[in-house]
Amino acid sequence: xxxxxxxxxxxxxxxxxxxxxxxxxxxxxxxxxxxxxxxxxxxxxxxxxxxxxxxxxxxxxxxxxxxxxxxxxxxxxxxxxxxxxxxxxxxxxxxxxxxxxxxxxxxxxxxxxxxxxxxxxxxxxxxxxxxxxxxxxxxxxxxxxxxxxxxxxxxxxxxxxxxxxxxxxxxx
Amino acid sequence: xxxxxxxxxxxxxxxxxxxxxxxxxxxxxxxxxxxxxxxxxxxxxxxxxxxxxxxxxxxxxxxxxxxxxxxxxxxxxxxxxxxxxxxxxxxxxxxxxxxxxxxxxxxxxxxxxxxxxxxxxxxxxxxxxxxxxxxxxxxxxxxxxxxxxxxxxxxxxxxxxxxxxxxxxxxxxxxxxxxxxxxxxxxxxxxxxxxxxxxxxxxxxxxxxxxxxxxxxxxxxxxxxxxxxxxxxxxxxxxxxxxxxxxxxxxxxxxxxxxxxxxxxxxxxxxxxxxxxxxxxxxxxxxxxxxxxxxxxxxxxxxxxxxxxxxxxxxxxxxxxxxxxxxxxxxxxxxxxxxxxxxxxxxxxxxxxxxxxxxxxxxxxxxxxxxxxxxxxxxxxxxxxxxxxxxxxxxxxxxxxxxxxxxxxxxxxxxxxxxxxxxxxxxxxxxxxxxxxxxxxxxxxxxxxxxxxxxxxxxxxxxxxxxxxxxxxxxxxxxxxxxxxxxxxxxxxxxxxxxxxxxxxxxxxxxxxxxxxxxxxxxxxxxxxxxxxxxxxxxxxxxxxxxxxxxxxxxxxxxxxxxxxxxxxxxxxxxxxxxxxxxxxxxxxxxxxxxxxxxxxxxxxxxxxxxxxxxxxxxx
Numbered sequence: 082x083x084x085x086x087x088x089x090x091x092x093x094x095x096x097x098x099x100x101x102x103x104x105x106x107x108x109x110x111x112x113x114x115x116x117x118x119x120x121x122x123x124x125x126x127x128x129x130x131x132x133x134x135x136x137x138x139x140x141x142x143x144x145x146x147x148x149x150x151x152x153x154x155x156x157x158x159x160x161x162x163x164x165x166x167x168x169x170x171x172x173x174x175x176x177x178x179x180x181x182x183x184x185x186x187x188x189x190x191x192x193x194x195x196x197x198x199x200x201x202x203x204x205x206x207x208x209x210x211x212x213x214x215x216x217x218x219x220x221x222x223x224x225x226x227x228x229x230x231x232x233x234x235x236x237x238x239x240x241x242x243x244x245x246x247x248x249x250x251x252x253x
Numbered sequence: 254x255x256x257x258x259x260x261x262x263x264x265x266x267x268x269x270x271x272x273x274x275x276x277x278x279x280x281x282x283x284x285x286x287x288x289x290x291x292x293x294x295x296x297x298x299x300x301x302x303x304x305x306x307x308x309x310x311x312x313x314x315x316x317x318x319x320x321x322x323x324x325x326x327x328x329x330x331x332x333x334x335x336x337x338x339x340x341x342x343x344x345x346x347x348x349x350x351x352x353x354x355x356x357x358x359x360x361x362x363x364x365x366x367x368x369x370x371x372x373x374x375x376x377x378x379x380x381x382x383x384x385x386x387x388x389x390x391x392x393x394x395x396x397x398x399x400x401x402x403x404x405x406x407x408x409x410x411x412x413x414x415x416x417x418x419x420x421x422x423x424x425x426x427x428x429x430x431x432x433x434x435x436x437x438x439x440x441x442x443x444x445x446x447x448x449x450x451x452x453x454x455x456x457x458x459x460x461x462x463x464x465x466x467x468x469x470x471x472x473x474x475x476x477x478x479x480x481x482x483x484x485x486x487x488x489x490x491x492x493x494x495x496x497x498x499x500x501x502x503x504x505x506x507x508x509x510x511x512x513x514x515x516x517x518x519x520x521x522x523x524x525x526x527x528x529x530x531x532x533x534x535x536x537x538x539x540x541x542x543x544x545x546x547x548x549x550x551x552x553x554x555x556x557x558x559x560x561x562x563x564x565x566x567x568x569x570x571x572x573x574x575x576x577x578x579x580x581x582x583x584x585x586x587x588x589x590x591x592x593x594x595x596x597x598x599x600x601x602x603x604x605x606x607x608x609x610x611x612x613x614x615x616x617x618x619x620x621x622x623x624x625x626x627x628x629x630x631x632x633x634x635x636x637x638x639x640x641x642x643x644x645x646x647x648x649x650x651x652x653x654x655x656x657x658x659x660x661x662x663x664x665x666x667x668x669x670x671x672x673x674x675x676x677x678x679x680x681x682x683x684x685x686x687x688x689x690x691x692x693x694x695x696x697x698x699x700x701x702x703x704x705x706x707x708x709x710x711x712x713x714x715x716x717x718x719x720x721x722x723x724x725x726x727x728x729x730x731x732x733x734x735x736x737x738x739x740x741x742x743x744x745x746x747x748x749x750x751x752x753x754x755x756x757x758x759x760x761x762x763x764x765x766x767x768x769x770x771x772x773x774x775x776x777x778x779x780x781x782x783x784x785x786x787x788x789x790x791x792x793x794x795x796x797x798x799x800x801x802x803x804x805x806x807x808x809x810x811x812x813x814x815x816x817x818x819x820x821x822x823x824x825x826x827x828x829x830x831x832x833x834x835x836x837x838x839x840x841x842x843x844x845x846x847x848x849x850x851x852x853x854x855x856x857x858x859x860x861x862x863x864x865x866x867x868x869x870x871x872x873x
Contacts, residue, residue: 117733119644122434122633123633124795125794135857136733137672
C-alpha cells in the first residue's frame with residue numbers, strides 16, 4: 082500500500098465505472114479511521130505529517146471515485162485517453178444545440194417553477210449521458226469515445242451549477 | 254486482606270497517565286469549559302458554582318481587569334472599558350461590522366483587525382478573547398489541581414472563515430493553551446447529542462448563538478460524524494435581536510440614545526426584555542436613559558414582527574445547506590437546536606415549520622457545545638477506547654486565487670472534507686514574465702472584490718518564456734483545523750514559493766511573541782517553569798506513544814532498528830527525569846521523533862492494509 086497506488090487499489094475496489102456508492106462510503110470511513118490525523122494526535126509531529134498525507138490522499142481518491150464524471154475521467158486517463166478538456170473543446174452539433182436551448186430557457190426562467198422544470202430536464206440529460214458512459218467504459222472499453230462523453234458531461238455539470246445559482250437568487 | 258488490582262489489557266493502569274484535556278466553547282455572549290471526568294463530560298464550575306462565564310472583559314486603570322460576571326455587571330456604568338461580544342470583531346476589519354454605531358465602545362481601525370480603545374490602551378479582539386480563555390484555563394487547572402493541561406479543543410462557528418479561525422487559534426496561544434484541534438460548534442453539539450442518544454442517520458444542527466448562526470448537516474454512523482454541508486452567517490445572532498428590540502423600544506418611547514452609557518443601558522435592557530418574552534407574551538422594557546428611568550411595554554407579537562427578517566435569514570441559509578448536501582427535509586432523522594438564542598419561541602416555530610417536526614432540545618443549549626468539545630479533547634488526548642469517534646469536517650467557504658481581471662478561480666470548493674490538498678495549473682500572461690503574484694481569497698462570489706483577501710505572495714525566478722508557456726502548479730492544503738497553506742511551483746524549472754496563510758486580519762508571529770511578553774501576569778519565571786513542564790509533558794507523551802507502537806507493531810523492525818529506537822527511548826527517559834533544561838528535553842524528544850519516522854510510516858501502511866483486509870473479509 083503506498084501513496085502512489087491508484088484510487089481503485091487504495092479503496093480495494095475493481096477499476097470499473099460501475100461502483101456501489103455505499104461500499105465506497107464505508108471504505109472511505111474505514112480508511113480514515115486508520116489514517117486521520119486525529120488518530121495520531123498524541124504521537125508527535127512526524128506521525129501527524131504522515132497521517133495528514135494519507136488522510137489527504139484518501140479524501141482525494143474518495144472525491145474522485147464517488148463522482149461518476151470524475152471517476153470516468155480518471156479511468157480514461159489510466160487507459161491512455163486523457164479528457165484534456167481545456168484543449169479539446171470540439172463537441173457534436175446536436176449537443177451544442179441542446180446546450181443553447183438550455184441557456185435560453187435559463188435566461189427566461191424567472192419563477193421557481195421554471196427553474197425546477199429546467200433542473201429536471203438537466204438531471205434527465207445527465208442520467209442518460211452517464212448510462213452511455215457506463216456502456217462505453219465497462220462494456221466496449223472505448224476510452225477515447227468515453228473521454229468525449231466526459232467532456233459533454235462537464236458542460237452539463239457547469240450548466241447544472243448555473244441552474245442552482247439561479248435557484249439561489251430566486252431564494253428557493 | 255487487600256485485593257490486588259489488575260487493569261484491563263490496553264487500558265492505562267496509572268491514573269496519572271490519564272491526560273487532562275478540556276473543551277472550550279468560546280462564545281459571543283458566554284463561554285464555558287468542560288472536561289471528561291470518570292467517563293462523563295461535564296462543564297466545570299467556578300468557585301461560586303457557576304458554569305457560565307459571561308464573555309465580558311472590563312479594563313481598569315493600573316493594568317487591572319475584571320472578567321466574566323463582574324465585568325458584565327459594570328457594563329452599563331463603564332461601557333467604554335467593558336468589552337462584550339468581542340467574538341464579532343475577531344478577524345474583522347472596519348467594513349465588516351454591522352451596528353458599529355450602536356456599540357458603546359470606541360474602535361480603532363488603523364489597518365488590519367479592529368481594536369478597542371480602553372483605559373488600559375488599545376486592545377485587539379485576540380487579546381480580549383485570550384483573557385476569557387485564560388480565565389477558563391485557570392478554572393480547569395484549579396479543578397484538576399494539575400499544573401499542566403495536556404491541551405484543549407476550542408470550538409468555532411462552522412461558518413468562521415480563515416481569518417476568524419486563525420484569530421481564535423492566536424488567542425488560545427496567547428492564553429497559554431495547547432490547541433489540540435479547532436472544531437466547529439454544530440459538530441461539537443452533534444457529538445454530545447449523538448453519543449448520548451446512540452443516534453444514527455442524518456441530522457441538521459441549527460445553532461443560533463449570541464453573534465453567529467450556523468447550520469450543519471451531518472451523517473452519523475458507527476461513531477463517525479461526517480459533515481455533509483455547512484452554511485450560516487458569522488454576523489447574525491441573538492445580539493441582532495437585541496439591537497432590533499432596543500430600536501423598537503426607542504421608537505415607542507420617542508427617544509434617541511445619545512451617549513455610550515445610553516447605548517449600553519439599552520442593550521442590557523433589550524436583552525432582559527428579549528429573555529422575558531421567551532416565557533411571557535408581553536414584557537416591560539426598562540432602562541435608565543440620560544439619567545431618567547424610562548419604561549415601555551412590548552408584546553411578543555411586536556417583537557416577532559420586528560425580527561421576522563432575521564429569522565427568515567437563517568431559514569434561507571438552512572435551505573441552501575440542504576441543497577448543497579443534495580438532501581431534502583424528508584431525508585433527515587432529526588433537528589438539533591443549539592445556542593441560547595434558540596430559546597426564542599419564534600425561532601423554534603420557524604425551525605419546526607421548515608423541517609416539519611419538532612426539534613430536539615433535551616440537552617441544555619448553552620452547554621452542549623462545550624460538552625462535545627470535551628469529548629473530542631478526551632479522544633485526542635488518547636484517553637478513548639477502541640470504539641472511539643471520528644470527525645470528518647468540511648471547510649465552510651470556497652478557497653481560490655485571483656486571476657486576470659479581478660476574477661476568482663476556485664481551487665477548493667466549499668464543503669470539501671478536510672484535510673485536503675487540491676491543485677491547479679496557472680500560466681504567465683506576458684512574454685518573458687519571471688514572477689507571478691498570487692492572491693489567495695475566500696468566498697463564494699466570482700469577483701475578488703467581493704471575497705475576503707487572505708494572503709498575497711510572489712513566485713519569483715521563473716525562467717523567461719513565451720506567454721502561456723510556464724506551468725505553475727498552485728497547491729492549497731487545508732489541515733484538520735481548517736487552516737490553509739498555499740504553495741506554488743513552476744513545473745519546468747522547479748522554482749517554488751509558499752505561504753502559511755496568516756490572513757491580513759490575523760496577527761504575525763512577532764506580534765504574538767510581543768503580546769506574550771507583555772501579557773497578563775506571565776512573568777519570566779513563570780514562562781521558564783511552564784516551558785519545562787510542557788517539555789516534560791511532551792516527552793512523556795512521546796515515550797508512551799512510542800512504547801505503545803513498539804508493543805503493537807515492533808515486529809516491523811529489524812533487531813538493529815529496534816535497538817536504535819530503544820536507545821533513543823532510554824535517552825529521553827533520562828533527560829525527562831533528570832534535566833531541568835527544557836531545551837535539552839525537547840532535543841531528546843525530537844531525536845526520538847526523527848528516529849521513529851520510518852517506523853511510523855511502516856505502521857501507517859500496515860494500518861491501511863488492515864482497514865482494507867477487514868473490509869474484504871467482511872464482504873466475503
